[in-house]
Amino acid sequence: MANILVFINTPTTQPGKAQRELLTLAHRLGEPVVVFGAPATDETVAAIGSLGAGAVYAPSTSLDATLIAGEAALVAGVARTVEAAAVLLPNTADGKEIAARVGIKLSSGVITDAVDVADDLTVTKSVLAGGYTVSARATHGTPVITVKPNSVEPAEATATSPALTNVEVTDAGPAATVASTEDKPASGRPALQDARIVVSGGRGLDGDFTPVEELADALGAAVGASRAATDAGWIEHSYQVGQTGKTVSPQLYICAGISGAIQHKAGMQTSQVIVAVNSDEDAPIFEIADFGIVGDVRTVLPQAAAEIKRRQG
Numbered sequence: 001m002a003n004i005l006v007f008i009n010t011p012t013t014q015p016g017k018a019q020r021e022l023l024t025l026a027h028r029l030g031e032p033v034v035v036f037g038a039p040a041t042d043e044t045v046a047a048i049g050s051l052g053a054g055a056v057y058a059p060s061t062s063l064d065a066t067l068i069a070g071e072a073a074l075v076a077g078v079a080r081t082v083e084a085a086a087v088l089l090p091n092t093a094d095g096k097e098i099a100a101r102v103g104i105k106l107s108s109g110v111i112t113d114a115v116d117v118a119d120d121l122t123v124t125k126s127v128l129a130g131g132y133t134v135s136a137r138a139t140h141g142t143p144v145i146t147v148k149p150n151s152v153e154p155a156e157a158t159a160t161s162p163a164l165t166n167v168e169v170t171d172a173g174p175a176a177t178v179a180s181t182e183d184k185p186a187s188g189r190p191a192l193q194d195a196r197i198v199v200s201g202g203r204g205l206d207g208d209f210t211p212v213e214e215l216a217d218a219l220g221a222a223v224g225a226s227r228a229a230t231d232a233g234w235i236e237h238s239y240q241v242g243q244t245g246k247t248v249s250p251q252l253y254i255c256a257g258i259s260g261a262i263q264h265k266a267g268m269q270t271s272q273v274i275v276a277v278n279s280d281e282d283a284p285i286f287e288i289a290d291f292g293i294v295g296d297v298r299t300v301l302p303q304a305a306a307e308i309k310r311r312q313g
């Protein structure tokens with residue numbers, strides 16, 4: 001069976017949904033072989049074995065100081081070693097940059113924004129701000145594919161005890177130096193790009209994101225924002241959804257007080273169900289919304305949060 005190499009940037013004892021989705025997809029296509037972006041422990045190898053990984057490769061020392069160059073050298077080297085039929089990576093900014101470098105190292109085609117991969121490695125992806133769905137196929141080398149979260153339903157796999165191979169990464173090349181890093185305080189909410197539900201707010205919030213945060217917490221959702229909201233300083237830029245922000249594709253996207261500019265739609269248009277709350281019945285967001293509520297966010301959102309909590313409790 002063909003080896004399908006899966007890149008897991010951050011090994012963990014509790015692999016997240018996006019990681020489980022990549023393993024599920026790899027199982028469908030062949031034999032999953034995992035390459036970690038950081039040194040492994042017995043526990044992280046066992047955790048990935050519980051998802052059915054056939055073998056695990058990991059750097060023998062931290063690649064933090066090499067930035068993306070180290071991960072790319074590692075993934076390309078392991079892809080050659082295991083003669084991978086395809087390489088799957090997460091569709092994050094890092095994942096895409098590593099994919100690009102791996103593509104160069106392997107002289108292979110790179111496809112980003114995949115939402116599905118068929119048995120013959122034909123990739124389904126959305127393009128032009130989600131306006132079109134296309135089929136694409138790498139015509140050269142080992143296809144290097146970044147897969148969007150929430151594209152595959154994670155499936156149970158037979159647990160394995162994968163062998164760990166520690167790899168010394170020597171050809172990372174010159175890299176920038178990381179002077180310092182600062183961990184972001186955890187919000188307790190799911191990560192924006194992995195979340196099944198996202199509640200986003202825009203200029204219509206008029207500076208107060210409380211209704212968005214309360215509805216998000218009632219739903220166990222991530223919080224997002226339009227650029228108008230992040231530019232105004234109402235919420236950090238890391239929450240921005242859109243062309244120059246994050247691309248999300250959750251099962252449910254609720255946008256509150258967001259007009260629906262093309263640059264915002266570019267980041268959320270592939271959401272499965274879109275609910276829009278806007279006081280202007282002619283707002284363009286209603287053109288792509290599955291459900292629309294014409295009303296004031298300060299009234300509609302608290303009512304929705306209260307009703308959800310009432311039904312939960």
Ligand SMILES: Cc1cc2nc3c(=O)[nH]c(=O)nc-3n(C[C@H](O)[C@H](O)[C@H](O)COP(=O)(O)OP(=O)(O)OC[C@H]3O[C@@H](n4cnc5c(N)ncnc54)[C@H](O)[C@@H]3O)c2cc1C
Nearest residue numbers: 202203204226227228242243244245257258259264279297
């Ligand atoms: C190169 C470039 C890149 C960009 N990248 C991005 C990007 O990544 N993401 C992004 O979002 N934008 C991006 N933009 C900006 C984009 O063009 C829009 O300006 C922005 O999305 C507008 O944000 P908004 O919908 O919150 O604000 P507005 O367009 O001002 O809309 C606010 C909406 O709130 C409604 N509203 C007002 N009060 C209430 C209320 N009380 N209750 C309910 N509704 C109310 C209004 O009817 C209106 O529809 C980019 C622009 C450029 C030029």
